[in-house]
Amino acid sequence: MTTHDTVAALIARSNHLGRDPKNTNYAGGNTSAKGSDTDPVTGESVDLLWVKGSGGDLGTLTESGLAVLRLDRVRALVDVYPGVDREDEMVAAFDYCLHGKGGAAPSIDTAMHGLVDAAHVDHLHPDSGIAIATAADGEELTRTIFGDRVVWVPWRRPGFQLGLDIAAIKAANPQAIGCILGGHGITAWGDSSHEAQANSLEIIQSAEKYLAANSRPQPFGAPLDGYAPLPDDDRRARAAALAPFLRGLASTDKAQVGHYTDDPRVLEFLAAAEHPRLAALGTSCPDHFLRTKVSPLVLDLPATATVDECKSRLSQLHESYRADYQAYYDRHATPDSPAIRGADPAIVLIPGVGMFSYGKDKQTARVAGEFYLNAINVMRGAEGVSRYAPIGESEKFRIEYWALEEAKLARMPEPKPLATRIALVTGAASGIGKAIAARLAAEGACVVIADLDAAKAQAAAAEIGDCDVAVGIAADVTDESAVRAAVDATVLAFGGIDIVVNNAGLSLSKSLLDTTADDWDLQHNVMARGSFLVSQAAARALIDQRLGGDILYISSKNSVFAGPNNIAYSATKADQAHQVRLLAAELGEHGVKVNGINPDGVVRGSGIFAGGWGAQRAAVYGVDEQDLGKFYAQRTLLKREVLPENIANAAFALCSSDFSHTTGLHVPVDAGVAAAFLR
Template sequence: MEQHTSVSELLDRAHALGADPRNTNYAGGNASAKGTAPDPATGDPVDLMWVKGSGGDLGTLRESGLAVLRLDRLRALTGVYAGVAHEDGMVAAFDYCLHGKGGAAPSIDTAMHGLVEAAHVDHLHPDSGIALACAADGEKLTAECFGDTVAWVPWRRPGFQLGLDIAAVRRARPEAIGCVLGGHGITAWGETSEECARNSLHMIRRAERFLAERGKEEPFGPDLPGFGPLSSAERHARAAALAPVIRGLASQDHPQVGHFTDSPPVLDFLARAEHPRLAALGTSCPDHFLRTKVRPMVLDLPPTAPLEEAIGRLRELHAEYRTEYEAYYARHAEPGSPAMRGADPAIVLVPGVGMFSFGRDKQTARVAGEFYVNAINVMRGAEAVSSYAPIEESEKFRIEYWELEEAKLRRMPAPKPLATRVALVTGAGSGIGRAIARRLAAEGACVVVADLNAQGAAAVAEELGGRDKAVAVTVDVTSEEQIAAAFEAAALAFGGVDLVVNNAGISLSKPLLETTADDWDVQHAVMARGSFLVSREAARVMREQGMGGDIVYIASKNAVFAGPNNIAYSATKADQAHQVRLLAAELGEDGIRVNGVNPDGVVRGSGIFAGGWGARRAAVYGVPEEKLGEFYAQRTLLKREVLPEHVASAVFALTGGDLAQTTGLHIPVDAGVAAAFLR
């Protein structure tokens, strides 16, 4: 079906506005268009409104993300609206105004768009507009900035009454192109899509100029001695050291994925004298504090404080934060309020280092950080021309624990088995490691793709979905420094590591008398020593997090099966197999499970076999190399070839939750090699 002109114009405008973060934050705000279309049942013309639905993002909006409503039914709701005490029921009523099949669920802002007498309406959350909206004398500043062309609407929780308020402004002030909503954002309108966009951008850019021209220098106060930023290298080293500890603290109620930011606005804010006061006031715009919580947790030590002192203080502050958050909930909760969702912070600020933000997945964590940067920009603007005055704490609670927000959370799909878990897979640039990385990512994990081949690792990370799903690190597992750097990268990207797969390996297939001491040393350096070094670093990080974890060794049936001409490889696989048992015994008290997978020869898709190992093993058994997989399959009980995906499935079986009480186990993935049965 051909797209309606109003829809095309709306999507073009939404994409243009949403592409610039100065205009609105991710998933923030909404836009609408009104038009006439045939009724699908009668063919009669009917007046409709298309509006961004609940949970969408303007910059990436598609037609399927629009709610489509009949204007006559929507506006008829004014006759049954029973006042602000009955706001929540109005959203349910929107469902009875929907037109046709499909489409997104209507958001709380639907009334704002439908009741305003204008063909096109934008509601946005620009930092410049919110700075005016959150200034102590915002109404006066709005008049000074815009004159009679923009109205001021005092704070009101989003809903039907706010829509009525804005519609009344539109009727009473025909010269106005929009309004500033106290404590919230801006709304603009126009009779064409172009006019609406022009009015929105005029308000945003004019507010930016006003703040720049009228604003005082150093709105966050003078430098706070000793709280300036460390050098880039020092910041990242300190952040990597703190990240697992902070992630563990932020995951007391629910496991979280982390994100680290050391952008200039964050570092400057934390280096200034007023940051403790302003951070304590919390964010203001509903879109901000829904993602950042009512306020952040702020370390009150300079960045040069000893690491152990900083960690100890973070633990103290976390306990205080939880107590204060529980008191905040108790102050405002009513008998019908949703249960407290958790008392851990979503934002942790560390002066001189940066900001750690947390969420149910990497994107949520990253966006929470972006929203707090928006909040910093808002504070700067408000303090530059006035003083920052966010909405009352009770109003924040009403938004945070709104039943409508709870309903939005209930509509979210169930999390995947490995959601919130961070996996590091060695040798993940090809073969078995790549298959494991793919499977873990498909099951919800964030994946650190570690490989000696930087290009291969980067390709796999990109395939898995990029920065919100996976990162690539170049690692030689014989190097302690490179292993430590890989775990630091994991900490900076995702907050830490929960699941490590020792898969990196090489194979030197030679008879005993042809195996040199160098062959032996290289084989053991990569697999026995390398997996030991990786596991040691993994255990250190997992202990700091205090969240348990999984370490999985990709060993081999050769760990228990004595095959010919394979002394170095098989001996190091036996070494790995016993590491599983030793580490399971040692790390169990930390909740860290250690298990292994014993595959048969994986020929197809294997990097080792493609590198010459296959040709040598085929020569040992007297079969053509292209028939080696078939040869291996025929010697098994099931007569089936083992593929990389089968090994990946075993890794998931060990880590996906169904075997949560299992540690010290080796799972054979060999289609049944009787000589390799575990005894």
């Protein structure tokens, strides 16, 4: 097999295994292949190891995600291995084994892949395998399920010694196709990529079948009175009511983005009598608790409790959680341990409602929730045939506060200016709103694009990024219930809300005598009433969240400038401009800043101008519609046309830390219209 074929087979196997969550979790596990290539220096054949690099994901792995090492040098490390107490030093030694540029950074599991005498090795974290690995009698279950084809390996922290252990077990058990790693996962091997994949799947599927055939009927215990899932609509409403408050708790030490799920498996777990005991035991697989923390915060009230009762109790539980986590850190920290990374929970479980998970961005929060769902599956399997017995607290601490893990975190890029911030932008499927949403997302924010047309909103969101970055929703800002639903959708999508941009608008260019009462009402309903409703609904969440925030109004130079044939539009823009001042005065005590932006006519990309307003204004000024932008530019001091991106720049600046002490301000973005100077 050529080098290309070896790597291609490894990538194909990795993707096949990694795409199915039954086989392994996101970014969990690793695969490898051994082969040979020509050394470009000597021209001689050299044996190589290709192994998934640190932090990569099997399901989406490409060749650039592989570390490439000289196999002879990896195996030569056995002769200089200083022992378990200093095995962390071996990770740095892998850098001296790299072939050529080496590809991705080698992970802690590189030794397992290099030292095991098999051409292809898979290390995976399947729920079924971890269920056996965390069962109190896991070793006996391994013999019962697999006979001598799979060997039990007692818990050992990932590292060089674990690689030596598995290599020895493989050598001593030539009939074996793999092993169960106590408290952790599985490892399988084969002489070909196909054989390794088949052996991995045999272990996973055999464990699945055994658990399905032998599990007791209620592995989580009998149902608890009052803890059954709420009806669908009530459940989502309760989740939306709690989300901002919970995010505030989870962000006590550092701002977090949230994820909510009401997966039936989570609701089933929380409705059963044993969930408090099992949750307190925490997760076991290292990949799990690195993302979910040592244990979740669990609300100990039935689903019938009121929202206010839940909030009161959650505040008490959060205080206790923080104290317990600090005590956990203090029990196990040594002078060399990294500093505590924050004492807030990463997972919050609410009976009848579901699970809220938190992280530095939406993907991290979502993956944390997926990992805890993996843990629930593991608990179900272990409790169904035995008793769930995860690794001990001290071992969890050794991994959570591992110097190697700290080094990995230190390599992460600096967060963008708006990282962890969540924005709702109205009228954002085109023009100014779309440009603002794109700029906020580019600066690290999660954005919700709200527009009358759901399809256009979703298309605009898809241009910005995937659903971990942007989502599109339908919202009629004149409808109070629709506005509340838009804010609810925002807090359920990303955990809370930090930035609100009142941008939705329209305009009709008519003289006083030609403006009808319906014309007046339409424009005031969309802009004056609409921005009031959006600000009011968002303020409730912002206050409940206790993290401050920003409300922006895209007003207009017309809020202070008197022009012809524009009575309804200019009057409602003046209304919006004064809302900025009024809300700045009212919401300041909650740390919420309220500011406005006054653009001149933004023609290019504008839905308003394209919808007839441009033709009407061009007629008023006696110019061709296609020249309207140039006309507006020539009446300014700077002689520059105002574009959507210019408004987006101002919106970003007002939401940035540089303007942390600015509220009640209107920023002109009009290229200089002297008549619209603020006084």
